[in-house]
Amino acid sequence: MNANGSDCSRGRAGCGRRRKAKQKGLQDRADATEAGSSFNIASTTSSNSADNKSLTHTEMTIADFKEYEQVGREKEKSDIIKLISNEDSQQLDVISVWGMGGLGKTTLVRDVYQSQHLSVRFRYRACVTIMHPFNCDELIKSLARQLDAEDYENKEETGLAGGRTKPRLQRSLTDILEGKKYLIVLDDLSSTTEWDSIIQHLPARETSSRIIVTTRSENIARHCSKKQENIYKLQILGYEDGLNLFMEKVFHKIAYLNDEYPELVEQANLILKKCDGLPLAIVTIGGFLANQPKTALEWMKLNDHISAELEMNPELERIAAVLNKSYDGLPYHLKSCMLYFSIFPQDDKVSRRRLVRRWIAEGYSRELRGKSAEEIAESYFMELISRSMILPSQESIHSRRGIDSCQVHDLIREIGISKSAEDNLVFTLEDGCGLNNRGTIRHLAISSSWKGDQCDFKSIVDMSCIRSLTVFGKWRPFFMSEKMRLLRVLDLEGTSGLVDHHLTGIGKLLHLRYLSLRGCDDIYHLPDSLGNLRQLQTLDVTYTSIIELPRTIIKLSKLEHIRAGGIGSNDGGTHETYADTLCTLALSSMAFCVGCCAPQVLKEVMDMDGDPNRRDVCTACCCNKLPSAATRQSPNGVEVPRGTRRLKALDTMGVVNVSGSRGKAVLNDLKSLTRLRKLRVTGINKKNSQDLCSALSNLSCLESLLVRSEGNPGLSGCLDALPSPPKKLQSLKLYGNLVKLPEWIAALWNLMKMELRSSRILEVDAAMQVLGNLPNLAILRLLRHSFASEELRFSLNRDAAFPSLAVLELSLLDKLESVEFQGGAAPKIELLQFRGWRYKANTVLFAGLPSLLSLKQVLLKGRYEDGFVDDLRARLAGNPNRPVLKLN
Known part of the structure; x- marks a missing residue:
């Protein structure tokens, strides 16, 4: 059999024999593993002696992975059989089973295919695994051989099946299936083009036949199955099923850890967390540990060095090979986007908006043929979701798009980290990491666990090439270096210890396109040097203590997104009384005096986490606390300067407070921002409402x-x-x-x-x-x-x-x-x-x-x-x- 289509009884071993390179041989083995290695249905297919020689490897792999069908997939098997057996549909139905690599899609479909219920319903059955490079003729020959083996062999003898043109092959398969009820499995479909090539060889007449497709891509699943109810997303195993599968593999029984192996409970949970319900990983790691000493120390070694083990341990290589296949199948532009996730910590829920804006700042997405860079980047995000490379972590009611944030499976993240490290793409400063001889680094992430000092930090080689700096945890002033002249992304979201004077040098980062101080609540004021950042596209100061943006912001002609303020829990109740206001004003004035004399005292009063100097404290009092108390200003928005009409590229703006003396001018400026799609305003009242309505009438592109x-x-x-x-x-x-x-x-x-x-x-x-x-x-x-x-x-x-x-x-x-x-x-x-x-x-x-x-x-x-x-x-x-x- 050619490597472009294989009978299910033969698996992929024959294909693997032809590949001599070790890396390709490993990938073939991984393909066989993911496919369950074989459908093991020799009774429905013919085979020759050469193929029979490969059964030793096939049977071993089936034995390795037999637990797939024993644990945790009973409901899924029942669901798919019900879809296939639907009596209401008298036409050809396609059932698509999709999900990330390693979920056991092929093994599940194998169990479905071999069920007694379906073998009675469908006399004509066949299954093939799509091999690559794809060859439709060879695949059709494989289907024809399985569906009518005896007739097909007679055609081969008379020269009617092999060696003829494609139309003769097409007529041969159509003749076999015409008027018959059949079940066909097409395993591991990787493109819509493959499907379009195959389906044209099948009878077009309405029938009660069924086709089952397995794929990693939701888009392919939807292309094949026109009915929504026939698209089946295979999920990861739940914790209990994953634990049972792990116990079965390690101990050859469903063991109760707390009772029988209490010393292994902690490490077993860490292993299962890394596997995150992925059957391939659970079975492979469990099989490896079955032959190791059952001690907490041995299991701890695996947990501590999982990345190295995936690369170097022959018994675990298959996990990386299967997951690498998903990465290798990505188009070039998505590979860069995928590796970008190596920046974020394990288990981090990454905001869709944050990712998209950063990708744009990095140049991964550009305006093309009438589509904005953001629309294209959004499509990249959804395509990675569709391909199961990233997992939606919050199908949120707060988003009309349905997905607000995502996560990366731990093992896919480990592979991404490994690939990023090969090219010095992403380097993460974390506890225990070495700093010397790192070479050129493009993306630097600083973990909350890193406890090094300024000397350690300076030992990183060639910081002048860093394109993005992302800090998780506590900020240290030396993180921002004058050498980072090419920095495009400065992401300090949620960083603690950042105060105003730490930002004084930000105006020197002339290539900066993305600046996020989101959640840094000790920031009260942005420096005027912000106006030097002429390339800035995104400014996010949401949930900071900033109540006013600097005048110089109107110089930023490329600014597309201003995100500021924050909608708090105040529900529009009655304002505090005049006496309350006077009380607040008096207290603020006292704090101001203390601030001039003793910053440390006010730091404690104001609960500031950073290391403020006297100017920081005075800025907080004079430019924030005192004016807010005196004017009863809403804490949920920021004031913007007059002249924002110059920011013609603005797409997103808000929350803007228009209750002050500049409010009328700002609303008048809004009329000129005709590209604005998202607007948030607070402080609307009878005096300025007419101006708001006038501005809104001009914003024809407004969506939110x-x-x-x-x-x-x-x-x-x-x-x-x-x-x-x-x-x-x-x-x-x-x-x-x-x-x-x-x-x-x-x-x-x-x-x-x-x-x-x-x-x-x-x-x-x-x-x-x-x-x-x-x-x-x-x-x-x-x-x-x-x-x-x-x-x-x-x-x-x-x-x-x-x-x-x-x-x-x-x-x-x-x-x-x-x-x-x-x-x-x-x-x-x-x-x-x-x-x-x-x-x-x-x-x-x-x-x-x-x-x-x-x-x-x-x-x-x-x-x-x-x-x-x-x-x-x-x-x-x-x-x-x-x-x-x-x-x-």
Whole structure:
């Protein structure tokens, strides 16, 4: 058999024999491992003596991996058999099983293929593993041989099957399958082109036949299976199943660690954490440990040196080989993006936004053929998700895109670190690492565990070539070196100990494109030298103590994203009294005097983590604490200078506080920022609302808008003067007294996400009717004090209400006593999230839950009496979709 298509009974051993190089031989062995090595169905296929000679290796590998089918996959096997056996479908259906390498997709499909239930239903069966380079003719010959071995051999003897043209082969396979019910497995499909080449050889007539495809890519799975219900994502094993599989492999039984091997519990958990539910890793590492002394010391050695073991230990090489195959299959541009994850710590949840902006700053993504650099970078992120190279860690209701952040499997991260180290791409300063002879470094990450001093830091060779500096943990002033003249990315998100004077030299980093001080709450002021950073694209000072951006920011003509302020928990209640303000002012004045004389005293009073000097303290008092107290300024936004109209490249801006004396000028500047897609403003009132509405009418590209107002009257009447809202608006958040919804909301046909807080809507039925008519509204979040009503009714006796709603969150609606879903309302709702209080055992809060046929999950936050939860669970039991109830 040619290396381009192999009968399942023969596996890939024959292909491996032809490859002489050690590296390729290892990769072939890894391919065989991932594929379960063989489907072992010799009864359905013919074989020659040469192929039979390879069975020794095949049988050994099957023995090594037999635990796959014994532990943890019973439900998955049952699910796929149900999809194949669907009696409602009388046409050719394709079932796609997809997921990352090493999950055991092939082994699972092998078990499905060999099930007695399917062997009775399908007389004509065949399975092939797609080999590479891909050769369609050889693969079709393999299928034909398995589907009708005797007839195909007769054709070979008469010269009708081999040696003829492609059309003759096509007719041969079509003739075999015409009018017959068949089951075909296509294992390890790696491109849509391969599928398109294969499917044209199969009969086009409607039939009850089935094709099973395994692939690592969601995009390929969707291309093959036109029905959403036939796309099956294989997940990692849960902890219990993973532990049982590990115990079975190490001890040849399901052992109870706590009882039988208590000294191994800690190290076993660390091993399972690294494996993270990946059957290939669990089985391989378990098999290796089965032949090692069962001591905590031996297992600790493996944990401490897992990277080296994956590379050098012959018994573990197969893990790296299988996972390397996923990396090697990436296009060049995605390889750079993938290796970039080596910068972030193990188990770190990396924000999608953070990654995308950094990739752009590094030059991984550029504007191309009408698509912005951000759109292209977003597509890279989603493609890595689709290829199972990164895993979504938060399918969040806060994002209309659905995925806010991601993680990398520990073992894939180890491989990425190894590849990055080979090219000196990423170097991480961490406890115990050596610094000398590192050569040129492009990306430097400083771990929270590193305890070195300035001399150690300076021993790194050639810091002048560093393109990005990322600090995790505590900041030390010597981290920022004058030698880093080519630095593009300075990411200090969440760093502690950073104070104002540490940033005085930042203006010398002339190539800087990305600056994040996010979460550095001891930063009160940015230096004027920020205006020297003419290449800066992203400035993120969210959740710092900054209340005003420097005047020089208007020089940054390439600035695309200003992220500042932070929406806190203040819900727009009444301002503190005048006496309270005077008290605050007096205390702040006292603090100011102390600050001039004794910075250390004020450092303790202000709970500053860093090492502030007198100027830092005075800046904090004079430019932040004192003005905020005197003007009762909202802590949730920043003031920007006049002249922001010059920042023509701005895409994102906010949270901007327009309540001060410059607010009117700033809102007037907004009119010129016609490329703006995301805007967040706070401090809206009757005096400036007309200017806000005028500005919004000019922002035709706006997709996301947040408007906030403090206290009374809040937003009431402030938004009514907007005659024509931005037509592209997809996300709208309104925080503050509204009393009633502005009329123009009814015209937001593209709105996907709506969030209300402290809006105190009185005309509840009218508001629900407006929201229910929005055709694309998918996420609705009604937060504290948004509705002043005891009842919420979805549908209002209309079947077409909320046609696209998928996520509904109701949080801290203190008067709410009843939520009712009527008739066919919200037919697509999948997640209902609720947070409240005072709900006792006899409270019937939700009505109509059985009618929500798409509901998958109900998430309760807070504390509730058992009777209340039991009643809710009973109501959900009446829903044919059997939604899951989760308590948080």
